Amino acid sequence: MKIIEEAISKYGKILDGEIIKVDSFVNHQVNPSITNELARYFVDQFKDTRIDKVLTLETSGIPIAYAVASILDVNMVFAKKSKSKIVDEDVYSEEVRSFTRGTVSTVTVSKKYILPNENILIVDDFLAKGNAAIGLIKIIKQGGANCVGVCATIEKSFQGGRELLNAMGIKVVSGANIVAFDGNTPIFG
Amino acid sequence: MKIIEEAISKYGKILDGEIIKVDSFVNHQVNPSITNELARYFVDQFKDTRIDKVLTLETSGIPIAYAVASILDVNMVFAKKSKSKIVDEDVYSEEVRSFTRGTVSTVTVSKKYILPNENILIVDDFLAKGNAAIGLIKIIKQGGANCVGVCATIEKSFQGGRELLNAMGIKVVSGANIVAFDGNTPIFG
Numbered sequence: 001m002k003i004i005e006e007a008i009s010k011y012g013k014i015l016d017g018e019i020i021k022v023d024s025f026v027n028h029q030v031n032p033s034i035t036n037e038l039a040r041y042f043v044d045q046f047k048d049t050r051i052d053k054v055l056t057l058e059t060s061g062i063p064i065a066y067a068v069a070s071i072l073d074v075n076m077v078f079a080k081k082s083k084s085k086i087v088d089e090d091v092y093s094e095e096v097r098s099f100t101r102g103t104v105s106t107v108t109v110s111k112k113y114i115l116p117n118e119n120i121l122i123v124d125d126f127l128a129k130g131n132a133a134i135g136l137i138k139i140i141k142q143g144g145a146n147c148v149g150v151c152a153t154i155e156k157s158f159q160g161g162r163e164l165l166n167a168m169g170i171k172v173v174s175g176a177n178i179v180a181f182d183g184n185t186p187i188f189g
Numbered sequence: 190m191k192i193i194e195e196a197i198s199k200y201g202k203i204l205d206g207e208i209i210k211v212d213s214f215v216n217h218q219v220n221p222s223i224t225n226e227l228a229r230y231f232v233d234q235f236k237d238t239r240i241d242k243v244l245t246l247e248t249s250g251i252p253i254a255y256a257v258a259s260i261l262d263v264n265m266v267f268a269k270k271s272k273s274k275i276v277d278e279d280v281y282s283e284e285v286r287s288f289t290r291g292t293v294s295t296v297t298v299s300k301k302y303i304l305p306n307e308n309i310l311i312v313d314d315f316l317a318k319g320n321a322a323i324g325l326i327k328i329i330k331q332g333g334a335n336c337v338g339v340c341a342t343i344e345k346s347f348q349g350g351r352e353l354l355n356a357m358g359i360k361v362v363s364g365a366n367i368v369a370f371d372g373n374t375p376i377f378g
Contacts (some may be wrong), residue, residue: 028302029301
């Protein structure tokens, strides 16, 4: 989407030629006008699919996930991240490695909020190596539900996440797909 | 608002006669239909006030803050919480004690996202003792901006937050105001 590519080019900061900082419209300050336009685009890409729920991972995925859920008029669930490996019996959990932070988190969702046979759309701010998305897909499967796709505001497809997800039969849609960096300039695909 | 009171009565769980768990529509799963109706109500309570920005505190305040910002068509900023007392030079920070968790966090907002003379509306999920709101108001003041009000999905006014904020001249609006608990039943005011 032109609007996301333009926002990245205008406001994004590239760190070390691979990490992209988009504090001004995604990760700290959020622009509802851009976010709602992106949400409409995501919903349109799944117009032939029944979606029962939107799942994201706290924190920065919440605004775009909420905007998508709001258009679809379905509930949105945000998975929780914790550093502790000790989890309650009443949650599904997976360990997820963060590419940008270099940390491992335990991601949990209450068993009450993933129901058998639900069609669940994952919506998040970033897709890089696909670790977070794959953790969420495993949680969806633990609950006997189906992941119908993964939407990300910004994708860095050269880091392999899309390929992994497609190999699992999962449709991937992103607002902007960065296929490479030329120094500190993103190249969109 | 009847819709929030009903959701609390139907889905909320009261712990120890003072902590209210609303995982099913606020803190883990979010219902956009309820949240958007609440956002319209909040916006309506400030219809005679210029609002330039909405400020919340990660994580559970984000959906309702986003919904309000979306109606107003202004940016939403979520303040970040960390356990570390070491903060960058480029942020405003305040220490905030959490009532439910019994922990102290350092709350930060980048100096780029609070601008002098902006009218900022605080929107959060809970208002109890008012600690988080007062931390955010101090951050707004550090940036030379004005806090025009505090909105909370659920208020426990018997814990004194509203009184403190009103004494500071701050208007408070909540979706449901719990004035007391009768055992594990909330009494709405």
